Amino acid sequence: MDFGLKGKRALVTGSSSGIGEGIAHQLAEAGATVVVHGRNPQRTSAVARAINERGGRAISVTGDLTEDGVAAHIREQVDAELGGIDVLVNNAGGRYAGFDHMDWFGIPAQDWLGSYKLNVVAAALMIEQFVPGMKARGWGRAIQISSGIAIQQPPVFPDYQAAKTAVVSLSGSLAKALSGSGVTSNTISAGVIYTPGSDGELDKAARAFGMDDWQKDERRFALEFFHHAVPRVGRPGDIAGAVLYMASQQADFITGAHLVVDGGGASAL
Numbered sequence: 001m002d003f004g005l006k007g008k009r010a011l012v013t014g015s016s017s018g019i020g021e022g023i024a025h026q027l028a029e030a031g032a033t034v035v036v037h038g039r040n041p042q043r044t045s046a047v048a049r050a051i052n053e054r055g056g057r058a059i060s061v062t063g064d065l066t067e068d069g070v071a072a073h074i075r076e077q078v079d080a081e082l083g084g085i086d087v088l089v090n091n092a093g094g095r096y097a098g099f100d101h102m103d104w105f106g107i108p109a110q111d112w113l114g115s116y117k118l119n120v121v122a123a124a125l126m127i128e129q130f131v132p133g134m135k136a137r138g139w140g141r142a143i144q145i146s147s148g149i150a151i152q153q154p155p156v157f158p159d160y161q162a163a164k165t166a167v168v169s170l171s172g173s174l175a176k177a178l179s180g181s182g183v184t185s186n187t188i189s190a191g192v193i194y195t196p197g198s199d200g201e202l203d204k205a206a207r208a209f210g211m212d213d214w215q216k217d218e219r220r221f222a223l224e225f226f227h228h229a230v231p232r233v234g235r236p237g238d239i240a241g242a243v244l245y246m247a248s249q250q251a252d253f254i255t256g257a258h259l260v261v262d263g264g265g266a267s268a269l
């Protein structure tokens with residue numbers, strides 16, 4: 001299938017690992033030139049190398065998006081090498097304080113601010129750098145990765161949950177600000193996806209459920225612990241497929257949308 005991405009340039013933040021890595025591979029397979037991004041130089045260049053070895057085209061850039069000036073520095077590098085970006089996937093993010101905040105109360109102000117900076121401000125700064133170029137060229141995609149907890153609002157990780165809700169909000173607002181420009185803005189929210197970032201959480205959840213290894217009975221774990229309607233845990237490819245569609249020419253009429261990819265977890269809760 002032709003997704004209309006041949007010759008397009010895509011930057012995926014946080015693609016040195018997990019969901020972002022899966023997205024980078026699928027966009028490259030669809031013909032886009034991909035900018036792989038992460039903080040760790042070895043992991044980031046390894047993903048770009050793997051894409052190139054499979055016949056795709058990728059370059060890598062590194063930088064901590066919570067640090068001042070990093071988004072602008074990345075744009076300068078990308079402009080010098082590729083002359084711009086057509087598809088921006090704001091995927092980098094996560095729990096600023098790891099899995100510490102199982103209790104709503106007692107979260108220090110710096111952790112609330114840290115979660116917001118990592119998940120919301122980092123995406124806004126990348127939009128600021130790359131979307132004006134898309135507007136000027138009359139075509140583009142800004143795709144934000146949020147989380148199912150943005151709508152489920154569980155009683156844990158409120159700093160992370162509130163930040164992910166803000167991602168949905170900024171993405172919808174951006175869609176309206178881009179009215180008539182040919183550039184769309186959408187959010188894809190991930191459910192429980194098995195990645196290096198979620199590995200520890202899944203193991204902890206399994207122990208709480210009385211399982212020593214959830215992968216031995218993933219079906220029961222997904223159905224009974226997470227209340228998924230699809231009886232498994234998600235994989236990066238599940239999110240990457242949705243991103244590929246949102247990035248494609250076929251999704252030309254979709255903007256301001258929020259697609260939840262969670263195996264039915266949200267509706268089952």
Ligand SMILES: NC(=O)c1ccc[n+]([C@@H]2O[C@H](COP(=O)([O-])OP(=O)(O)OC[C@H]3O[C@@H](n4cnc5c(N)ncnc54)[C@H](OP(=O)(O)O)[C@@H]3O)[C@@H](O)[C@H]2O)c1
Pocket residue numbers: 013014015016017018019020037038039040041043044063064065066091092093094095118145146147148189190191192193194195196197198
């Ligand atoms: N996994 C899930 O179940 C799940 C569910 C819902 C939403 N999500 C969201 O999906 C996204 C990816 O999660 P994941 O599970 O794939 O995580 P992951 O495996 O831990 O990967 C995180 C990626 O983001 C990069 N990153 C982290 N902090 C960064 C920073 N300050 N500046 C620049 N890059 C940074 C990491 O770079 P380095 O490794 O190079 O440091 C890595 O490439 C996150 O936004 C997360 O909130 C995940």
